[in-house]
Amino acid sequence: MKVLFLDESGDHNLTVIDPSYPLFVLGGVIVEQNYAEGPLEDSLRDFKYRLFGRKDLILHTADITRNRNGFEQLKEKEFREHFYHELNLLLRNIRFQVVACVIRKDDHLSRYGVAALDPYMMSLDVLVERFCMEIGNVSGGGVIVAERRDSTLDRELDIAWLNLKVRGTKYIKAKDIENRVIGLNLRSKAANIAGLQLADLVVTPIGRKVLGKAIKEDYKVVEEKFRCSHTGRVEGYGLVVLPK
Secondary structure, three states: OOOEEEEEOOOOOOOOOOOOOOOOEEEEEEEEHHHHHHHHHHHHEEEEHHHHHHOOOOOOHHHHOOOOOHHHHHHHHHHHHHHHHHHHHHHHHHHOEEEEEEEHHHHHHHHHHHHHOOOOHHHHHHHHHHHHHHHHOOOOOOEEEEEOOHHHHHHHHHHHHHHHHOOOOOOOOHHHHHHHEEEEEEOOHHOOOOHHHHHHHHHHHHHHHOOOOOOOOHHHHHHEEEEEEEEOOEOOOOOOEEOO
């Protein structure tokens, strides 16, 4: 069975748009369940122990970039360079596929105005479609895992998921979503789930790339992991940027 772990970068608010980051990114990593629960967990625990001497750290981009919640040592230039070298090596060696949807919020709002759909719900449609396509015609072939946020947002996500199972998407029928994906599970960050941390690490580099910022090594690793067509095409298969 395949697992799609989800995370986001930016916020899905269309009322107030941050000019420095006018994007919403919903991204995910697709991992085989046995791999996610075994080698993936082992790899992340080993990485944390080797670099920090502990296994209970949560790899969270916001904490890493702000040198907090256990990542204070990253203030030291030499250690920071060593950390990122080891992290990129870890990501390169892990087996996973990346799928992501990026919404350019300014363009989305100017094109659709008051009829503009919520970026999270739009992105969820896109990722569920790609996940179902990746699963293929396999009953109970996948499950989706997302991080708990707050009760309001969690309820909205639950409703969006139920809606997908009722109406389907542009390319996947509701009955196929119902058949292929056994559910959407919400788990807390404190549960220290490797797959959710992996998803967290890939979404920000994607946002930076779409914004046209300088390419770093982390994006080069992500780029190698995108879901793609048999000819190697990523656009529309592993990465969707909207509006087109």
